[in-house]
Amino acid sequence: MPTTTRRQFLLDTLVLAASFPAFYSPLTAKADSNAPISSRNVRFLLRNDADYAKHRQIFNKRITAMPKIIAVCINEKGVQEAVTYAQTAKLPVAIKSGGHSFEGFSTNDGGLMLDLSGMNKPKYNKTTKRLTIQPGAKLGKVYEYLHQYGRLIPAGSCAGVGVAGLTLGGGYGFFARQLGLTCDSLQRVRMVDGKGQLHDSNNNPELLWGCKGGGNGNFGIITELEFNTHPAPSYFSSYRYKYRNLTPSSATQLAERWFDWMKTLPNTAYSSWVLNGKHVTVIVTDTSNTASTSLKTILAKLKAGATETLTPRKDAFLPGIQRYKGGVDPMYFKNVSAGYYRDFTDIKTLLPTICKQIAAAKLTTILQINTLGGAINNPTLEATAAYPHRAFGYLGELQTYYDKATQTNMAEHIVRDIQGMLTAGGIKAHYRNYPDVELPNWEAAYYGNSYPRLQALKRQFDPDNLIRHPQSVKL
Ligand SMILES: Cc1cc2nc3c(=O)[nH]c(=O)nc-3n(C[C@H](O)[C@H](O)[C@H](O)COP(=O)(O)OP(=O)(O)OC[C@H]3O[C@@H](n4cnc5c(N)ncnc54)[C@H](O)[C@@H]3O)c2cc1C
Known part of the structure; x- marks a missing residue:
């Protein structure tokens, strides 16, 4: 090869190599004619690849599914290439973006997982x-x-x-x-x-x-x-009240009052009622520059019965919400939607028994009820979105956290029992983003x-x- 041509060849090779991501290493089809071929758009990982475990990991450690292949997508074209491969290989496709699905719907056993976490611009x-x-x-x-x-x-x-x-x-x-x-x-x-x-x-x-x-x-x-x-907004304010050692009956009464007070919650504010074992915490946040009279009235009522009032905070917007950013390391949990409620009457008769179950649970078990309403209820949005639950003012979430894989059965058992009570008590509408794989009639529950x-x-x-x-x- 003449020098100039060889130099050109080396240059071309260099340019070509530079245009591929550093990890690019084509899988050859020699060993298995069905093996996927990585490209500059997508990198296919098999179970024995060094990076497989990292890309397989999702937030919920309870989920142990092992895809046959993970397609780490670099761009839209990579997604197309991966889907085309899945079609040929007849592999079901699961999609992982943030990997936070409660039930691990972003992975699967023996199929193809599309990992889009690198597509984040x-x-x-x-x-x-x-x-x-x-x-x-x-x-x-x-x-x-x-x-x-x-x-x-x-x-x-x-x-x-x-x-x-x-x-x-x-x-x-x-x-x-x-x-x-x-x-x-x-x-x-x-x-x-x-x-x-x-x-x-x-x-x-x-x-x-x-x-x-x-x-x-x-x-x-x-x-x-x-x-x-x-x-x-410029500010993010937060308020927190604790009510300790409640009986099922006093926790239920507190919930009834909270539901009542939330009727006048301004739309700049949000609140949640959180039962953890025998203790309730009420959180209120607000983005207005100055708390309105109606919010001040609610805060005074919350304070009156509280065992403990945490010092209210008024932070600049970004640091304010960052205080609620939560952990990023994967953990063991079984969390599910505990249903949408119009008002307290939807759970009035169920709550005492549920509070009793939660107090007796052998793992950390939490019922959190969050305010919805406000702009979500806007009837003109009804026709614009598949989301069907605008009429409900409240959403419940049941959470169980634990430390070891051996406690999974216990966690699932706790949740199954309480979810069973909710279903039997007439709670039928549920949030799709808080899925429960054991929920009966999930089609109607999530999508109406x-x-x-x-x-x-x-x-x-x-x-x-x-x-x-x-x-x-x-x-
Ligand atoms: C710690 C924690 C906090 C949460 N806080 C909130 C909250 O404040 N408000 C709230 O509304 N929800 C909250 N959720 C629920 C959250 O909205 C859902 O778990 C959500 O689906 C997670 O999205 P993801 O991309 O992280 O998850 P993934 O596990 O990647 O995906 C979740 C689901 O979306 C599908 N999916 C993902 N990417 C795509 C895509 N590109 N195209 C098509 N389908 C896709 C998957 O198939 C899967 O079914 C929380 C969940 C956790 C674990």
């Missing part, structure tokens, strides 16, 4: 005031990124939760009573369907509708989300009247049911 447009973001971005980073522009999207508080999983199931948090659910700010998505085809919801309004509360691992892989953003329309989207975009998990929309 945000881009804010100052003119349109819109945020375009990839699915693997985590909420902590989203708040931080938008803060430099003085903006936010109303989302949850835990920093490790993925923006895709949160939004596609609805998404609520401290700002939802003022600004609506996370999905209410969603304006557009891009999606790879079960055939590997790319779609833009600008050409398909029904797709956008489905992704507002009904899009979690059901009919396609969302590769990009575009949101309207909102001005970030939206379910048949979601099935139509499933038939349109994933007729082979390639994308699936135990509670994905059926054909």
Whole structure:
């Protein structure tokens, strides 16, 4: 080879190598003609690959599923390549963005897991005031990124939760009573369907509708989300009251009062009633510059009966919400939706027995009831989103935490018993983002009247049911 040609060859090789991610190492098809071939867009990992364990890990250590192959996607094209491979190899596809699914719906046993956690770039447009973001971005980073522009999207508080999983199931948090659910700010998505085809919801309004509360691992892989953003408040105030050593009856009475007081909670505020064993903590947060009279009245009532009042805080917005960012290390838990409630009467007769069960539980067991309402209830949003639960003012979450894999059965047993009481007591509506794999009639519980329309989207975009998990929309 002449020198110039060889130099050119070396240069070309160098340029080519530089354009691949550092980890690129093609899997050859020699050993197995069905083996996937990595590219600059996607890296396939088999169970014996060194990085497999890192990418397999999700937030809930209770889930032990082992995908046959993990496709670590670098970009949208990589998602398409991975789906095409899954079709050929006839492998069911699970989608991991933030990996925080309570039931591990972002992984599977023996199938293909798409790991989108590396697709996490945000881009804010100052003119349109819109945020375009990839699915693997985590909420902590989203708040931080938008803060430099003085903006936010109303989302949850835990920093490790993925923006895709949160939004596609609805998404609520401290700002939802003022600004609506996370999905209410969603304006557009891009999606790879079960055939590997790319779609833009600008050409398909029904797709956008489905992704507002009904899009979690059901009919396609969302590769990009575009949101309207909102001005970030200047302050984030929080108040905390503890009520110790309650009996089931006194805990129930406190809940009744809390429900009553929440009727006048301003929309800038949020509250939760949290029963942990025999103790209740009430949290209130607020984003107004100065607490309104109605909020002050509620705070005074909360303080009057409390065993302990923590010093109220008024922080600047970002550090204020960061105090609620939670842990990022995976942990053992069995958490589920404990149902939506219109008011206290929905759980009045159930609560004393549930409080008794929680007090007697051998693992840390918590019932948390959160305020919804406000902007979420806006009836004009009803037709815009698959999310079907706007009429409910409250959402319950049952949580069990533990330390060792050997306690999994006990945790599941505790939750099963209490969920059984709720079901028997007539609680039928549940939050899709707090799934319970044992829930009967989950289709109606999560999606209500939206379910048949979601099935139509499933038939349109994933007729082979390639994308699936135990509670994905059926054909
Ligand atoms: C610690 C913790 C705190 C939480 N706090 C809140 C809260 O404040 N408010 C709230 O509303 N919820 C909250 N949740 C629930 C949370 O919204 C859901 O668990 C959510 O689905 C997690 O999204 P993810 O991307 O992190 O999870 P993943 O496990 O990656 O995915 C969750 C689900 O979404 C699907 N999915 C993920 N990415 C895509 C995609 N790109 N395209 C299509 N489908 C996809 C998956 O199939 C799976 O079913 C919390 C959960 C945890 C564990």
